[in-house]
Amino acid sequence: MELKKPLSRRHFLKYLGAGAASLAAAYSGLSSLSQRASASTPAMNVYEQLPETFNPSLHTAADADQLLLASGFSYNVLAAYGDTINKSGDTLGFNNSYTSFFPIPGSSSEALLWVNHESAQYAWMLDRSKAVVWEQQKQLLYDQGASILHLKKDLAGQWKLVPDSTLAHRISGLTPIELTGPVRGSKSVNGATLVQGTFANRGGGKTLWSTQLTCENRFESTCRDAGLALSHYGWIVEVDPFDKKNKPVKHTALGRFHHGSAAMSLSADKRIVVYMGEDSPSGFVYKFVSAGKWTEGNGRANAQLLSEGTLYAADFIQGRWIELSVDNVRKQLNLLTYQVPENMYKSKEALLKQFQSQSDVLTSASEAALIVGATPCDRPAELTVHPANQNVFIACTQNDSRGNLHGQIIRLKESGGETFAVETFITGGRQSGFSSPGSIALDKNGSLWVASDISADRLNTGAWSEFKNNGLYLIHPTGTAQKTKQYASAPKEAALSGLSFTENQSTVFLAVNHPGALGAGTNKPTSQWPHRAGDKTARSAVVAITGSIW
Template sequence: MSDLDRDDIPSNSSKAESLNELLGKQQARRGFLKAGAGASTMAFFGLSLNTAAASAQSAAAGSAAPVSAMSFKAVAASTDDKIVVPEGYRYAVINRWGDPLFTDSPKWKGDATDDAAAQARQMGDNHDGMHYFPINGSSTEGLMVTNHEYINPAYFFPANVRVAGENWNEDWVKKSQRAQGVSVKHIRHDGKDWKTVLDSNYNRSINALDAEMVLTGPAAGHALLKTNADPSGTVVFGTFGNCGNGYTLWDTYLTCEENVTDYFGTEKEGVQSSTLMQRYGVATKASNDSYRWETHDKRFDVAEEPNEWMRHGWIVEIDPFDPESKPRKLTALGHFKHENAAMTLAADKRVVVYMGDDQRSEYIYKFVSDDKFDPANKAANRTLLDKGTLYVARFTDGEQAGDLKGKGEWIALTLDTVGLNGKKLGELFTDQGELLVKTRLAADAVGATPMDRPEWIAVHPHTQEVYVTLTNNSDRGSDKERKGTNGLKHPGIDDANPRAKNPYGQIVRWNESGKDAAASEFDWDVFVLAGNPDVHKEPANLMAGTPNISAQNLFNSPDGLAFDKDGRLWIQTDGNFSDAGNFAGNGNNQMLVAIPETEAGKGEIRRFLVGPSGCEITGITWTPDYKAVFVNVQHPGEYGKHPRAPKVTPQEAPMAFSKWPMDDNEDKEGSGGRPRSATVVVWREDGGVVGA
């Protein structure tokens, strides 16, 4: 996620009771601020919640037992410009921005003078979500599918280029467009290293400029999705803003379009902003200075093509094993700033996909397919995400005094659903296609619960609990007013967001009723509050975080999230890496491993990896034997207003804050000139399962 995006500016003017307000009620009921780290407090705000119940439910369901304790030694926080992994582990850097996709790919130039034609045949930039698809079940050969979310102009362009300024031209726009989207790369372990199979027919760039794809589902062909270039409303070129990801039970990849509104704008005067544009944060002035695509591509000029922006902001399904196939934009799964997509099965084998809308005070959704998954008929499953029901979550307080859990319900976003004003959604939207294009407005109308920037969602493989990262909110507070795109007054504290001006973030989880992912109700609690007990020492200070997190494993702004096969929860961060003030002892962004339940009844979190200077750690996938884990290092060297920032601009000295990966992993070839996003593969020296 870029710190240049508009995703930090709220556009939700809903007056629905927020999760912070709910948590305020539960705090008061439990006497949290008075009791400090008492038993009832930790039962709601801690890693040990529901240990016995979850274990019993797991055993009753015949699922695997809780995982054993982790054997690796936690690594210390670090501010060094390198990767740090535990003792007994090794790593390698692969798939850097600009690395070749094909045998004839031009070599990447360290001064960033590569043109658009070169970028089309090279690895994209700012890696995010990804997934390893094994070839014939192999843990040594497969397809690595990787999202490329955005670019850093100061590093991406040569020193004499200024976005939409002097020397700006069409080729720079096209280069930027071809660096974003998705790459498919055939990789193979040769017994020593992971290498790209450059002559593979699987390799391709599915980018923002060249990739033709189709719209499917209820909104396909809708008048709102028709443009001058596509009067059918069914054919779209490009995917961009690709943040988190998912994958299906039938071996396809789900890429999630997040901050797509940053790319649209106009230099024309007098263009009016509709309510819908305001709600999604679409500009009627020049677009984000990082891109300015509208200067040379009229698709991104909202005056020229007012509907084009609505054709982006979907989940896109890609078949990595069929290079001739067209990606499919899945309108049934809703139109918003998608973070990731976590797929599971309902009790009756219908497909369920959990999703978060990554902006302040936005919502959590789930999609339930109409038809059932058939493991024996892969072709029949290809349309499961075209038909179904989209739901949005409403979190509520527990009904009885002393209840240690919150309650929640899933509200169907259909034309027959009655909104808060007593009217059916069918009175607000002409058809289901319009409702889905305007997903945020429909969720507002039914009183969904505003959340603190929902990031990744993950489903526990044994207990079926669902976890979501709420990364942070510096403006949280009932009396805080911030002028966003719709003048939103931020909601106050509530049960899932218990802190005003929350700089640290937290992880919330829920259990669906009856352990059925298609259920209409759920119970929820707070899994962990990130914080800093070394800075906030008062026993009752929520800023200290969950008390049973060791001070040696501090972190802030949880973002990426995934479970391995044994039920270990892997947490990645994208937050403040100043290592000072409230964040003293946190070090660079990192990846941690948590055990939600243990026989001792105590959860545990250990730091597993630390990234280089200025980066985000994001994206995670494993080989089928779980003996190798892949993670992405995004935007190394991005420092903004960091207190340790060099006294030069990135274009003047792009490697002043980070040289990674040039000086890391003893790999200097082709890396000079710019810090580069890349994938890191980690394995155990003894060949065992990572993290175990």
């Protein structure tokens, strides 16, 4: 099934909604957008509608084993781990961490919902002294990847899962996937052109031609348990959610590392730009710029633009993008004054042997970024691009090894060419009311939403005790810390992520990830959410939220 209307650069403001430009000025400081906004009818300001104090309608505690919402909102569970999602009997995968809404062309009452699955956890994983048998490997691989759900509105106008759908399907660690780009068939991937599956899928982003990019994050443990080559994973995968026949592809030109998320934009000269964050304690921020130019009429044929281009890493100190080329890497290594960072645990000679071609650089992008002088960040897990002004918001979750307990959100503004300006937009901590931003999203009003990602073993303890369970917050357009408002609180040991919206924003989709994480796979469960009758097992799930202000 082909979507007929790909998004063009001139449609960005329309895509945002009527009130987007007015808030874009607040987020960017660009007065030129204010004049444009004055001619539009203002959209509903969700921020002003939320209460000042988080006040769930049924509970007052924010450390309960419940998904708690601000007054006036309610949710229903669309699907939880293990639920049947289609006529073939496929089931929803394990820990879901990202969602993306795709309306079915020609319908206002049916849609597909993309859901990522970033990890799996079973009782047998607690005992590493035993070999992992094939049935366990198969389960491990199947329960990761992504689920494509078919949703339909019921008579009351609420979105519900179609459990016997023929459109819904799974992409998993068992799915054949093609490699594209410079690394395809190279020594760096052992000559592979086709690899087995995708897993450890954390974040993602839509393309301008209405396909899905999904990001492979912490893939090492699954590779070890399933006996798979490390170099085949850690890429960005593109999938057409409406097409079950064609193979997904891994775009090697975008680099291999612990991908946290991806956000696509369009440059002034119509080249595809993909911003990416590396979800590691000392991860980097990257940018890919396509060699070719985007053509609106080409539709999904534009996907070929992701096979060739230039990959950069950000130097925040100098405000510049550094090209990750084999020439730049080898030039730096050959300098007499260059000293290899101790945490690389390699000599110059070993690194010169490692980096001999561009495919070597792309396959080891994080090491290449460190060598050429990019700036390590405190877990730049997720980022998003404001469609009205192209500012990039980056959630740096935290890094307590460097004393950064609560993280921050930084804002990057391109200056043209290979330079940019960067600033801290808001810092986590007591003054802002949230800690450890792990997931961020912009709605069509230009409002910035932030979900915290405090690790399960630190929730309600020490420096993080006052924040209670992980939550979802709405940030004031100016980044004023004192005015942050809480929208939701997660069940015990869960994280909230994957915020996405219907086109008219009447419904919000949200992933509730790993409730009861510390008790998973043991005989001592710490959560029973979503509290289904006759089922005491904690299950990750996707929910649909509605409320009076949407």
